[in-house]
Amino acid sequence: MALIRVLLLLCFIFSLTTNILALPKEQELDRISALPGQPPVKFSQFSGYVTVNEDQGRAxxxxxxxxxxxxDRKPLVLWLNGGPGCSSVAYGASEEIGPFRINKxxxxxxxxxxxxNRVANILFLESPAGVGYSYTNTSxxxxxxxxxxxxxxxxxxxxxxxxxxxxHSRTIINLKGFIVGNAVTDNYNDNIGTVTYWWTHSIISDKTYKSIIKSCDFKSDKTSQKCDNAVNYAMNHEFGDIDQYSIYTPSCKASQEKTKYPIRFKNTLIGLKRFSGYDPCSESYAEKYYNRPDVQKALHANITRIPYKWxxxxxxxxxxxxxxxxSMLPIYKxxxxxxxxxxVFSGDTDSVVPVTATRFSLSHLNLKTKTPWYPWYTGGQVGGWTEVYDGVTFATVRGAGHEVPLFQPRRAFVLFQSFLSGKDLPKS
Structure with missing residues (x-):
């Protein structure tokens, strides 16, 4: 049974072999002169559409x-948010790692x-068709x-x-690596790890924990009624009014009153995502901004006038x-x-795809430890903990929820810099 499928923080690093500033004339049409309400910047921006299926009209x-x-000398990073079905513009660009934030x-x-983008070129993609501004003419x-x-x-x-x-006889796409955060890795181990997190963080009772463990077959794609009942009881009667993506920060009350997202157990988004600088209602600001006609015009977006709101x-x-x-484990190997x-990194206050879930999953790769577990630092404080294996670096980010750069932007930036450089996270 797949417990949850949620907003993932994902990115690739590519080494650039050509000058991305040397663009053909037709690509110049995608240049953004300035976004409405944007402060002045010196870096260039481009946005628009890439047709991926002409017959079905997907772009x-x-x-x-x-x-x-x-x-031209910095790497290119492709950023994708998962969900599935969630926008990299809404989350990655506007809440997490992009150059701008949106006011209330x-x-x-x-x-x-x-x-x-202080250290890399960042490409945000809304994927697949039907997400954000990406569209299909085949319903x-x-x-x-x-x-x-x-x-x-x-x-x-x-x-x-x-x-x-x-x-091919030579490298066509110069992919250097990838980094994933709070991502579903292996359904069985993730499910066990998630319920364990709920219990060890006192979100659910001993009785409910034992009931879920006894009733749920985490190896099955289907859930039993007993399993559903046990999980629904936990969520509806024991969780309380918390932000499940960040269990120690406030929820967005205004947003919750407007939209009652259903709480589901498997293969879905659980609820609303929600510290220094953290605003639990930031998602609603994005929906205001990206539905503005002048913003869409500046972004060269919604050119086909899709019949629904962004x-x-x-x-x-x-x-x-x-x-x-x-499971992603065979692909990792x-x-x-x-x-x-x-x-692979984990914000440690996320109860949706928690750190325990990721650790349980990665342990089944049976990798040799190169650098044993240690605390890493930034700004004179522990930023989290990390262990380096033969082939994978795992790190936690202390005090961060599901969208790590949203909750702990400085710590996330240090982590990203270390990833780009191929160096271990700082020990002091």
């Missing part, structure tokens, strides 16, 4: 923010002090989507690129996802052998 929306300096009224932008696409059509999510996409390169996540896609792999740089 994906992208937004490229170049590095703040020496863009949705009227203007302000700079993100810890934007990742059935929205009801039979999945990992394969998405192209895939990380790490399946890394495997696709790796296999593609292996078919939303952070697509409930239709979420309900109709078809082909999720039960393959790509570790292929020599890719692989980092």
């Amino acid at each position: 994906l929306f992208y937004w490229l923010t170049e590095a703040t300096s020496n863009a 009224t949705g009227s203007s932008l302000y700079l993100n002090k810890y934007s990742w 059935s696409n929205l009801k039979d989507s999945g990992d394969k059509r998405t192209g895939h999510y990380v790490p399946q996409l890394a495997q696709k690129i790796y296999d593609y390169n292996k078919k 939303t952070a996540c697509s409930e239709v896609l979420l309900r109709n996802w078809k082909d999720s792999d039960a 393959k790509l570790i052998a292929g020599g890719l740089r692989i980092w």
Whole structure:
């Protein structure tokens, strides 16, 4: 049984072999002169559409923010949010690692002090068709989507690129590695790890914990009625009014009153995502801003006038996802052998895809430990804990929820810098 499928923080690192500033004339049409309410910046931005299937009319929306300096010599990072069916513009660009944040009224932008484009070119992609501004002219696409059509999510996409390169005598796509955060890794171990997190963090009772463990067959794709009852009881009677994506921070009351997201147990988003600088209602600001006609015009977006509002996540896609792999572990093993740089990190206050779930899953890779568990530091404080294995670096980010850069932007930035450089996280 797959417990939860949620907003994943995922990115690739590519080494640039050409100057991304030397763009053809037609690509210049995608240049963003300035966004409404945007503070002045010196880096270039581009956005628009890439057609991925002409027959069915599928096109994906992208937004490229170049590095703040020496863009042609900085790596290119592709950022994807999962869900499935959630927008990298809503989350990655606007809440997590992008250069701008949106104010409460949705009227203007302000700079993100810890934007990742300080050290890399960042490409945000809304995928698959039906997410955000990405669209399809074939309505059935929205009801039979999945990992394969998405192209895939990380790490399946890394495997696709790796296999593609292996078919050629030279490297075609210079993929250096990937980093994933609070991501579903292996359904069985993730499910055990998630329930364990609920219990060890006193979210559920001993009785309910034992009931879930006894009633639920975590190896099955289907749930029993007893299992559903046990989990529903935990969520509806014991969790309380908390933000499950960040159990120690406030929930967005205004947003919850407007939209009652259903709480589900398996293969879905559980509820609303929600510290220094943390605003639990930031998702609603994005929905205000990206539905503005002047913003869409500046982004070269919604050119086909899609018959629905831009939303952070697509409930239709979420309900109709078809082909999720039960485990990423075989792909990890393959790509570790292929020599890719692989980092996995976990915000430790996320109860949706918690740190225990990821640790249980990674332990089944049976990797040799290169650098034993130690605390890493930033700003004179423990930023989290890390262990380096032969092929994978695992790190926690202390005090961060599901969207790590949203809750702990400075710590997330230090982690990203270390990933780019291939160096261990700082020990002091």
